[in-house]
Amino acid sequence: MGRNTRKRRTPLATKIVAGAAALAVGGGGLVWANFYASAHEDHGGHNRTRSAGAQVATIDCPDVGQKIRDVPDRARGEVDGELATMDSQITNAYQRLATTRRAQAGDSQFVQNSILGPLKDRRKAIIDRIQLEINRAGGKADDNLDELAGCQGRPADQQNGGGQNGGGQNDGGQDDGQNGDGQNGDGQNGDGQNQDDNGNGVAGPVADDFVDINDVQPNSRNSRNGLAANGDGGSTGTFATDCGVNENNLFNSDNLIAAPGVDNGAHHTHDYVGNQDNDAFSSDEDLANADTSCQNQGDKSTYYWPVLRLQDGTQEFDANDQGGGAEGNIGKILKPAQAELKFVGSQQGDVVAMPKFLRIITGDAKSFTNGDANANTSWSCSGFEDRQVTDKYPLCPEGSQVLRTTNFQSCWDGQNIDSANHRDHMAFVQEDGSCPEGFQAIPQLQVRLAYDIPTPTVENGQVQNPYAVDSFPEQLHKPITDHNDFINVMDEDLMNEVVDCINRGEDCQ
Structure with missing residues (x-):
């Protein structure tokens, strides 16, 4: 199949690098391992029961774009570019989550210290720039946007039904999710294989x-x-x-x-x-x-x-x-x-x-x-x-x-x-x-x-x-x-x- 071949132009306000470089596996792109599934599953004739909290499957970040209101027209291009950078940051953090399972199994604080903490700092810097761009253009930026910087990890079978409130704003929740209960050799052996990936090597569907x-x-x-x-x-x-x-x-x-x-x-x-x-x-x-x-x-x-x-x-x-x-x-x-x-x-x-x-x-x-x-x-x-x-x-x-x-x-x-x-x-x-x-x-x-x-x-x-x-x-x-x-x-x-x-x-x- 073809694709849109229109010549790409570098945006003036914001230059976005299109995601992290692919982590090549064989001849393909990044292998997105499914380190999750339902809490009760039968694999190969034996049943495994795992706590929902034992599988940190994805990165859950508050959606800053949905909280922004007063953006003057002349600042919207810059703000949209900053928001797109935040999306790329989440993608990169998720890539790191999906490819560091062995490290997570050996360190209960790995996700927090190596993924979520740095991600919060990077998001905070972008939120600060967004606020500055809005104010410079004559708008009034929400002073509370900083509260949206922190992200959390959570299992795939735990849908966020209420948006980004309550526990969705914290950086923790990782201790019991990284204790080795779900990150051990049983499907999490670090060799790129996983029993829950449907043989496709990608994160979903299940x-x-x-x-x-x-x-x-x-x-x-x-x-x-x-x-x-x-x-x-x-x-x-x-x-x-x-x-x-x-x-x-x-x-x-x-x-x-x-x-x-x-x-x-x-x-x-x-x-x-x-x-x-x-x-x-x-x-x-x-x-x-x-x-x-x-x-x-x-x-x-x-x-x-x-x-x-x-x-x-x-x-x-x-x-x-x-x-x-x-x-x-x-x-x-x-x-x-x-x-x-x-x-x-x-x-x-x-x-x-x-x-x-x-x-x-x-x-x-x-x-x-x-x-x-x-x-x-x-x-x-x-x-x-x-x-x-x-x-x-x-x-x-x-x-x-x-x-x-x-x-x-x-x-x-x-x-x-x-x-x-x-x-x-x-x-x-x-x-x-x-x-x-x-x-x-x-x-x-x-x-x-x-x-x-x-x-x-x-x-x-x-x-x-x-x-x-x-x-x-x-x-x-x-x-x-x-x-x-x-x-x-x-x-x-x-x-x-x-x-x-x-x-x-x-x-x-």
Whole structure:
């Protein structure tokens, strides 16, 4: 497969080194050992019971970007660059965690002294720079951001359900996690082999990340995020845009919204449909002048999401690259068999036009450590659409496709095309379908991706040939980290057509 070959430019404000150098093993990139799994597992006919605290699987850091509010426009580029550097620091710390298991087994304070302590110092220095940049630009930086410098290690089966509060702000919690109980020769022998890595040598997914779709209760998923935004009492029309399934093989590990000007800002690979000039260095002018894969040439919007991969041993084009195999994203990239992009209306009334270059991020690429407050993707199987899950990958019966559905925020603040944390300018509808005070309804983007994926097998607590969403390395390929991104680059005539169609109650394309 190909990739986006647009010439990379060095950002003026911040020069980011794209992650640590890969730790080569054989012909591939870094081997990301899975030093975790469920607390009760059966391996090779014998059962091992381990305390959840005995396996420090990943690095859990408070998400500084989500806490930043008052950032003047002229400081946003610098702040976004600093935040991207923090992401690289976490990636590097996770790499060190995954490759020092023998040292951890011999020293109960190794993780704290050699990984978490230095990481806190580096994060503190960046937070200080962020505060200085905000204040210099005329803003008022939060004096409490320093409290977010410390990180902790925690096991993979302990999801952070409440964001970064309480124990999530400390640096400790390592003593019983590094006492040798889970870091001994039983799978932690330092030779690169591990019984819990599914034979793939990467951190996730594991058997507990999957669920048989037949075991999911119908209509059990919380639909607070507006899964049915259009209703009989409001604007009931729809507008569909066909932009293909990335037939042009446009891939990169950038994130133009969250990390503009930063090479490999996402640390995972994205599929792109629509606009064909998507990378971290694309300006609004670049987007406006680009080609589009959409059938309606008036739609130059960019739609992108992390790729799914089948961990079947395939050496993909990025097997040795940052964002790919060098950061634990391995296996065959799976293109959707179908990508449905549809805009719908509001339960409570008419919608208004989106501003050009409006940016929306939905879901949270760091939900495993941040908590599920912003998690939004729904996983299901064709023929079982009434059974939806957010924190599991579905095991679908033969002939059924894996479905991946995301419904975006549909309330806009009426002023801004972006915000400092890339969220505050948008909101979900409230329980009655109305927008919060100060927000107005815009067409809601709904993305439905269908995949033909051979069903993984789960036996004796192991999953064979799993599929997984690309993720930040420390997020362990958890399904709850799935997310979706959109930049509106429709021309004015087409956007007005979308709004008129939806408000008239028609189905258009």
